[in-house]
Amino acid sequence: MTDTTAGGDVRLSGISKTYGSFTAVHPLDLTVPQGSFFALLGASGCGKTTTLRMIAGLEDPTTGTVFLGEQDVTALPPYKRPVNTVFQSYALFPHLTIHENVAFGLRRRGIRSVKKQVGEMLDLVQLGDKAQRKPHQLSGGQQQRVAVARALINHPRVLLLDEPLGALDLKLRRQMQLELKRIQTEVGITFVHVTHDQEEAMTMADTVAVMNGGRVEQLGPPAELYERPQTTFVANFLGTSNLIEAEVVTNGGGEIVVTAGDARLRLPAERCATSPSPGSRLLVGVRPEKISLVHADDAGGVADGRNRFTGTIADSSFIGVSTQYRIDSAVSPELEVYVQNVERDTRLVPGAEVVLHWNPEHTFGLDAAQSVLAGTVGSAGVATDPEAA
Template sequence: MARLAQEFIARGADLELVGIRKEFPGFTAIENLDLHIPAGEFFALLGPSGCGKTTTLRLVAGLDEPTKGKILIGGKDVTATKPHQRPVNTVFQSYALFPHMSVLENVAFGLKQRKVEDPMTKASAALDLVELGHLAQRRPQQLSGGQQQRVALARALVNRPSLLLLDEPLGALDLKLRRQMQIELKAIQMEVGLTFLHVTHDQEEAMDMADTVAVMNKGRIEQMGSPEKLYDRPHTVFVSKFLGQSDLFVGEVVESNASSLSINVAGSKITVPKDRAEKHTGTIAVGVRPEKANFHESEPAPTSGVNLIGPGEIIDIRFTGVSNQYLIEIPGIGEITVFAQNVGKSPVTELGAKVWVSWKVEHSFGLADLPENSAAESLSEI
C-alpha cells in the first residue's frame, strides 16, 4: 500500500487558467478568471452555489469549453483537447459510479482505457488504499454513501492523474462521516502528493483541508490565500461574511497617522492599523471577528490600542456548546455579535444587560468595499 502511494509522489502538475470566460445562453458564469495552482497543492475553490466554481472545475476537466481563455496543465495547453485526452480525473458530486459494473470494474475502468498493464491488480490495490478491498465484487448500489464516495475517490486516484478534481464530493455525507472523510482525503493527498482542486461551498471544509483557498463570487475570485490569512484579514465584505462571521462598521476616516487610521461610527472612534486596511480615505468599512471582541458590564477606562463602543443592550443569547453567541444592539451602530467561550458561568450575563464592547486595534480589518445596505444607512446618519 505504501509502495502504491510512493508511486504517486511528484506526479502532480500545476494548473494555470489564463483569462477564462464562460458564457451560457442568458448569463455569464465566469467573467475573467486567472488562476495558478502550484503542483502538489491542495487548492479549494470556495463559494456559494451559482458562483461559477463548478463551472470552473468542468472547464478544467474538459466537460465544458471556455468561451475565452486558456487552460494549461503542467505547462501544456489543453484548452482544445477532449476530456478523455486530459491527464485529469474527477470525483463527481454524484459519484457517477457505473451501476452495471462491480466496484472493482469501476475502479479498473480508467486503467483499462489507457491499456495499463494488470489493471485488476492495481484497482484492487487502490480499493485497499480506501479500505474497501473486501467489497470489490459488490455493485455500487449495494454500498453506503460513504463507501460509494471512497470508490469514486479510488476510481480517480488509481489513474495517478496530474490533477485530481473534487466536485463537492462530501456534500451528500452526514456530518460525522464528512469529518472523517475530510481527514482521510487530506491524509491521502499528503501521502500521494497530487495536486487537488477541491470545489466546495462549505467554508469549514475548505479551511480545514486546503493549503490555499480562493473565495469565488459571481464568477470572479474575490480573494485568495491561506485559510489563516483569509480569515484574519478578509479584503471584501463578501469574504468577511462568507468565511466565518464578521461585525462590520461603516464610517468616514477622521484621523490618520503613519501606522493607523480611525473612522467615526455614530460618535465612537474605531481604529484599524493601516497595513490591515485596503482603503485609507473616505467612507470605509472596518470589521472584527466576533470571537475577538469582548463585552464588559461596566464601562472600562479608555485604553490606547483598544476599540471601545457602547453601551448597548444584549438582545439575544445563543448557546452553541463551546461558546455563547451574544447579539448586542448598540444605539446608532446597530446589532453586533460577540462570541464568548463557556469557561466559567454560562451565560456570562443575562438578556437585556447593558454592556460595552471592546477589541484590540490589531484585530480590526479594513475592507475594500462597503456592505450593500448599511452604506446608505450610515451616510444618512452623518
C-alpha cells in the same frame, strides 16, 4: 500525448464562458500550484463549477486558454486530458465489485495485471478489506472513497472534485474532509475542489479562490482570507463579520483611527483594504469570536489600549460550545458576539448593559462604498443563475 510533467499546475489564461447574453465566468486568470489542494468556493451560480468543467474539457471556454503544466489543452477532449473528475453522485457500477470498479480505468486501457495497483489504491483509501463487496454494501462515505480511488488509479496530473461531499450527512462530511486531505497529502497530486461550504474549503484547501458573480473576489490561504478579507462579500461569506460604518480621523504611523457613534476605534493600516484619508468613510470589521463581553459593572477591568464601547444585550442563544449574543449600541445596531462557554456570567442576559472590547490588531478595514450585506444569505451579492453554478 505531450508530457505534462514540467510545471504540473493548472493555469487558466483569460478564460471566460457565456451562454447567450449571460456571462457565467468573466475573463479569469488563475494558477493552481503543482501538488496543492486548491478550492473554488462560492454560492450556487457563482461560476465555480463552470470553471471546473472548462478545466476538465466538459465545457468549451468562450475565450481564453487552459494549460496543464506547459501544455495547452484547450482544444483537447476530456479523455485526452491528464485529469480525472469525482462528482457528488459517485457513479459507481452497481453490478461490479469494489475491486472491479477501481480496476475499470486500467482494464479499459488494456492493462491486464491490475491486482497490485488496485490493492495499493484501496489501501490508500482504507478500503482494502472491502474489495469484494458491491457498492450498495458500503456507506456513502466509503462509496465516495471508492470513486476517489478509481480516479487516482489512472495517475492523473490533476484530480477535479465537484461538490464531492454534498450528498453526505454533516458528521460523515467532516470525517471525509480529513480523509481527502490525508489522501491528497499522501499522493501529492494537485486537487481542485469545488464547494459552496466555507468550512469544507477552509478545512481542506491550501489555497481558496472565493468566487462571486463569475469573478474571483479574493485568492489566498484560508487563514488570510478569514483574517484579512478584501471585500464585504468575502468578509460575510467566510463566516460572520461585524461591519461598522465609521469616519476616518487619522491615517499615519501604520495605524488608522476612526470614530463610530460615540466610540473611537483603531486598526492597523496593513489590515485595511484601502488607504482612506481623514474625513472619509470606512467599514471597520471584527469577527464575533474576537470580541470580549463584560457586564457594565466590570468595565473598570478592561485593559487600556483595547477597542471598546458600550451596548445592550438584545438577544442571546446558547449553542453548546458558545453563547451567541446580539448587541445593540450607538456604534452599530445588532452586533454579534460569540463567547465560549467556559465560565458563564449569569448577568449577561437580554437587557443587560455591557462593554464590548477587543484587540485593535484583530480589526480590519474595507471600502465603505460596498454593500455591508454582500455575501450574506439572500443578498444581491450572490448570483443565482443555474448555468453558472
